[in-house]
Amino acid sequence: MKKLLIVTTALVGVSAAAQAGELNVVSWGGSYTVSQVEAYHKPFTAMTGVKINSIDADNPATPLKAQAEAGNVTIDLADVELSDAIKMCDEGLLEPIDPAILPPAPDGTPATEDFVPGAIQDCAVASIVWATVIAYDKTKVGDVVPTTVADFFDTTKYPGKRGMLKAAKRTLELALYADGVAPDQIYEVLGTDEGVKRALAKLDTIKKDIVWWEAGAQPPQLLADGEVVMTNGYNGRFFAAEVAEGKPFGTVWDGSYMDYDLWVIPKGAPNLEDAKKFLAFSTDTQRLADQAKWISYGPARKSSNALVGLYQDGKTEMAPYMPTSPENMKSPIWTDPTFWADHDTELNEKFNAWLAG
Structure with missing residues (x-):
């Protein structure tokens, strides 16, 4: 506000x-x-x-x-x-x-x-x-770098805090993908009460380790400040931090969320x-x-x-x-704008209730 x-x-x-x-x-x-x-x-x-x-x-x-x-x-x-x-x-x-x-x-x-x-x-x-992707601090993850969304949710293999967008959109999709839902089935699943519960249950597995962000400038800063080991965020922001500012960041394109x-x-x-x-x-x-x-x-x-x-x-x-590079387009989640135009308010209410729980 x-x-x-x-x-x-x-x-x-x-x-x-x-x-x-x-x-x-x-x-x-x-x-x-x-x-x-x-x-x-x-x-x-x-x-x-x-x-x-x-x-x-x-x-x-x-x-x-x-x-x-x-x-x-x-x-x-x-x-x-x-x-x-x-x-x-x-x-x-x-x-x-x-x-x-x-x-x-x-x-x-x-x-x-x-x-x-x-x-x-x-x-x-x-x-x-553009894409919402996962970025990580190369100095914090060891010799075997993360390559999948499953790695993002694995705090045993990669200990440390995770940054996530404080909103239903892009967060629920990522959770369902991590739970094994194919990209082309995510909105079908998310359109059901059971699918929403499934996404929130997956988020429950790392809830205590999540640092929530709301503005696009925050994820690279969270990584740079050492507050998180991995975070999702906008690929252009991570590019600017890595290439223009020389930050030791890497990017996970698996399960990237594509939008216009x-x-x-x-x-x-x-x-x-x-x-x-x-x-x-x-x-x-x-x-x-x-x-x-x-x-x-x-x-x-x-x-x-x-x-x-x-x-x-x-x-x-x-x-x-x-984001449109063939190498980065192997497992994208393409946004469904009609779904979000219809369900944004409802799903954010459920997401916020889960946050407060």
Whole structure:
């Protein structure tokens, strides 16, 4: 709540400034926002003169929904997860996006064919494919490094605290996968009372060893501070800590949770036309490839992949760190956005009751 108040205050502070020629863009902060600023914001401002006010939130959907419901919108665009985009679109809180505004690929392929499946929604357009993965401290796990989700749950083989997201989403899926449920059956199981109980029972096996996190910047910090031996978290954050900061981290791709992040425009956005121009610009082939120079998230356009090369350090090949790399796609759990749009509230209530128990 404290973070939300800070974000809301920041939005109020810049709302008066966001007249014509400025956009309020809300994203997740950290190395992810840096990648957007470098790949999208700076070149868009250089091309159009439109200033971008970049605002951080733990989850950009939260202030966007609050503003839309209050009828006092100061946000022009927000970067949100797929399930939130679908839910808010269904609730009439978002502007519809006409795919015709999206530029084709350099070879002329229409955007509707160039984006990966599911990336273009009625009210949202994806920029990245990202993953929640497990990372570990190489200095704490010994000579035999963890390679599976089962290792994450094995505190005998790998003693020490575990970091986990304090939410039903991504936590219950991980528990079911660790308990032997195949990725393509997870949502079928999780849609039953027995499946929820099974996931919570698996979490019970390490509950006393869990350090809960809520913001994306926390997992790498928990590892760096020695508070945990392993933690789940966003692959781009771990990449930044390992490659850019030189932290002794390793990554477990087994059971990685794959999702999209998408741009949405709230109903009542004060600068609608510029917001649409920015959305189209920031999801073109070159811009999505440029973002991959700054963070290890896979571009949502097929035509961008051939342009992905080295990290900004000029020496690190980005492909092995991408969620969309074939080597990292052996056992992914693809999010079911419709499932979460329908069950998020209910499952979080059950999860929170378990936490308090």
